[in-house]
Amino acid sequence: MADALVHVDDVTKKYTTRGGSVAVLDHIDLEVPKGDFMALMGPSGSGKTTLLNLIGGLDRPTSGRVTAIGQEISRLSSRELAAWRSQHVGFIFQFYNLMPVLSAAQNVELPLLLTRMNKAERRRQVEVALGVVGLSDRLKHKPSELSGGQQQRVAIARALVIDPELILADEPTGDLDAVSARDVLELMTRLNEEFGKTILMVTHDPHSAEVAKRIIHLDKGVLSQEVRV
Amino acid sequence: MKFFGYLRANLGRNRVRTTLTIIAIAIAMFLFCFLEATLSALQTGIDSSSDRRLIVRNRVSLVQPLPIAYRSKIQSVPGVAENGTAFGIWFGATWEQDRDYFFAQYGVNKDTYFQINPEIQVPKEQLERFYADRRGAIIGRDLADKLAKKIGDPIVLLGSIYPGTWEFTVCGIFEGKDSSVPEDVMYFDYDYADESRDESSQGLVGFYTLQLADGANPAQVAEAVDATFENDAYQTKTETERAFRMGFFSMWGNVTLLLRFVGAAVVFTILLVAANTMMMSVRERTNEIGTLKTLGFQNRTIVSLMLFEALLIALIGGVLGVGLAIVMLNDFSMPGGLTIPPVPPLSILLALGITALTGLVSGTGPAIMASRLSVVAAHGRI
Ligand SMILES: Nc1ncnc2c1ncn2[C@@H]1O[C@H](COP(=O)(O)OP(=O)(O)OP(=O)(O)O)[C@@H](O)[C@H]1O
Numbered sequence: 130m131a132d133a134l135v136h137v138d139d140v141t142k143k144y145t146t147r148g149g150s151v152a153v154l155d156h157i158d159l160e161v162p163k164g165d166f167m168a169l170m171g172p173s174g175s176g177k178t179t180l181l182n183l184i185g186g187l188d189r190p191t192s193g194r195v196t197a198i199g200q201e202i203s204r205l206s207s208r209e210l211a212a213w214r215s216q217h218v219g220f221i222f223q224f225y226n227l228m229p230v231l232s233a234a235q236n237v238e239l240p241l242l243l244t245r246m247n248k249a250e251r252r253r254q255v256e257v258a259l260g261v262v263g264l265s266d267r268l269k270h271k272p273s274e275l276s277g278g279q280q281q282r283v284a285i286a287r288a289l290v291i292d293p294e295l296i297l298a299d300e301p302t303g304d305l306d307a308v309s310a311r312d313v314l315e316l317m318t319r320l321n322e323e324f325g326k327t328i329l330m331v332t333h334d335p336h337s338a339e340v341a342k343r344i345i346h347l348d349k350g351v352l353s354q355e356v357r358v
Numbered sequence: 359m360k361f362f363g364y365l366r367a368n369l370g371r372n373r374v375r376t377t378l379t380i381i382a383i384a385i386a387m388f389l390f391c392f393l394e395a396t397l398s399a400l401q402t403g404i405d406s407s408s409d410r411r412l413i414v415r416n417r418v419s420l421v422q423p424l425p426i427a428y429r430s431k432i433q434s435v436p437g438v439a440e441n442g443t444a445f446g447i448w449f450g451a452t453w454e455q456d457r458d459y460f461f462a463q464y465g466v467n468k469d470t471y472f473q474i475n476p477e478i479q480v481p482k483e484q485l486e487r488f489y490a491d492r493r494g495a496i497i498g499r500d501l502a503d504k505l506a507k508k509i510g511d512p513i514v515l516l517g518s519i520y521p522g523t524w525e526f527t528v529c530g531i532f533e534g535k536d537s538s539v540p541e542d543v544m545y546f547d548y549d550y551a552d553e554s555r556d557e558s559s560q561g562l563v564g565f566y567t568l569q570l571a572d573g574a575n576p577a578q579v580a581e582a583v584d585a586t587f588e589n590d591a592y593q594t595k596t597e598t599e600r601a602f603r604m605g606f607f608s609m610w611g612n613v614t615l616l617l618r619f620v621g622a623a624v625v626f627t628i629l630l631v632a633a634n635t636m637m638m639s640v641r642e643r644t645n646e647i648g649t650l651k652t653l654g655f656q657n658r659t660i661v662s663l664m665l666f667e668a669l670l671i672a673l674i675g676g677v678l679g680v681g682l683a684i685v686m687l688n689d690f691s692m693p694g695g696l697t698i699p700p701v702p703p704l705s706i707l708l709a710l711g712i713t714a715l716t717g718l719v720s721g722t723g724p725a726i727m728a729s730r731l732s733v734v735a736a737h738g739r740i
């Protein structure tokens with residue numbers, strides 16, 4: 130598929146431990162079209178995070194190819210991968226992973242420190258991103274002074290601020306109450322529909338998965354089914 | 359410098375720990391400067407001493423006296439310059455107005471003392487005045503400033519070795535030939551002190567200084583002097599002024615080496631503490647470093663940030679410690695007499711160098727640890 134943003138092509142990922150070598154992902158093929166919002170479900174330990182890491186260029190496959198945003202990232206060095214991530218991918222985690230010592234604005238600014246933007250430009254971008262997630266009035270708050278839902282929205286702003294083509298979210302609502310979770314999912318939908326971001330979201334929760342355009346299941350290292358909602 | 363906000367926030371992460379580390383480094387560097395200044399004071403005393411002058415003292419110990427009658431015999435030893443002997447006593451009195459303020463006083467012979475010790479520079483007319491006044495005193499510029507005395511002023515001392523109340527008149531103010539000559543010293547007429555004692559203890563001096571004739575061999579002359587008094591009641595020990603001073607400072611063993619060893623041990627300990635603190639703070643941040651890497655921060659950026667943070671902590675501490683030493687040792691006398699001079703500029707540079715090195719070394723381990731951390735592994739540890 131020519132307009133796919135992500136191609137996962139016959140990818141195997143093995144972890145070698147003392148007990149021997151285990152294939153967490155076993156000859157996986159997956160395509161994520163541009164502009165898609167895909168939910169990835171599966172039991173714990175099925176390899177969802179592993180797959181997300183491969184697509185986001187955080188890790189390299191044992192065999193096979195991963196191409197994302199026109200780049201065969203499975204062939205890049207870790208240095209090139211870091212540069213590539215900083216320009217093209219936004220990450221959202223279950224536990225937000227904000228820097229506790231930095232304010233919301235400083236947290237969102239972090240990825241921009243790797244760009245050539247000057248201070249004023251960075252400041253403007255940060256304000257825009259925090260505005261999108263509805264936290265314009267919390268710029269100076271530390272993570273500890275924000276609710277879980279607000280912290281996750283700061284994390285979403287941080288993912289958004291570099292204007293990435295691809296957003297990868299690993300159980301973004303896994304640690305949130307129902308109301309906050311709904312806010313975050315609404316935000317994800319907006320990012321997809323309004324800003325045209327391609328989103329791949331891991332979730333355990335079938336309700337959360339329903340906001341996605343597609344749901345795929347990963348089980349025992351194999352992508353077993355694909356459901357169109 | 360766009361990372362400054364991040365760095366500053368990190369310093370505030372654990373304020374108590376950061377503050378303690380900074381204080382530890384500050385104390386280490388303060389001690390280092392203090393030691394260096396003390397050592398330089400000792401060294402200056404040795405540097406200013408001459409190889410062309412010999413000191414003759416009682417063989418038994420420095421506090422035992424020698425008879426004044428030895429002077430003519432010493433003068434007649436071959437190799438001693440013409441009019442080349444002087445002598446003095448250690449007076450050891452305290453200042454009436456402030457008994458805790460210590461300075462050295464020597465009762466010296468008037469006729470040759472200042473000729474044989476030309477590094478003590480006294481204007482000619484002041485010297486004349488001193489010669490004419492039995493109670494005259496010549497004091498160094500530093501001492502004059504500290505006691506707030508000018509020529510003509512009285513100085514009253516309370517004796518200990520020489521009991522009683524002693525009145526002097528300032529007749530001259532000397533300046534050292536260079537900074538190595540101590541200027542917080544007072545000289546006065548030996549006779550004034552000696553005549554006040556009862557007859558049995560009169561006629562004793564603490565030490566002789568003798569000037570070598572041109573071309574005379576110091577070792578040979580020293581040997582000849584000691585041989586002269588071999589069979590007398592008071593035997594002598596003669597050595598060059600330099601050897602005498604070095605021996606004086608090694609009375610407690612090799613002080614210099616000991617002090618340096620203690621200094622090195624202190625600095626090394628602080629370094630370990632600082633390194634350990636940095637390690638702890640990186641271990642706590644495993645997850646955050648993983649996040650930075652996920653966001654695309656390169657290893658070298660993370661390593662630089664770690665090193666810079668360690669360097670910053672060390673330098674804040676170092677500058678505080680060195681600064682304190684500079685301010686405090688500006689005009690500082692130890693109880694007991696030794697005046698600690700200002701910290702030598704070279705020592706300041708050395709202290710800051712050691713501080714920077716401490717920072718870099720203590721930051722290196724954590725930086726390597728942080729750079730080795732794989733993104734995926736770091737995230738497993740939430
Ligand atoms: N660094 C590693 N070394 C060895 N084994 C690993 C490593 N990372 C993951 N695994 C194993 O790979 C398997 C898949 O892990 P992964 O984290 O991808 O699962 P997951 O589907 O995200 O699970 P969960 O829903 O619990 O997050 C697990 O069995 C895990 O033990």
Ligand SMILES: [Mg+2]
Binds near residue numbers: 177178179299
């Ligand atoms: Mg997972």
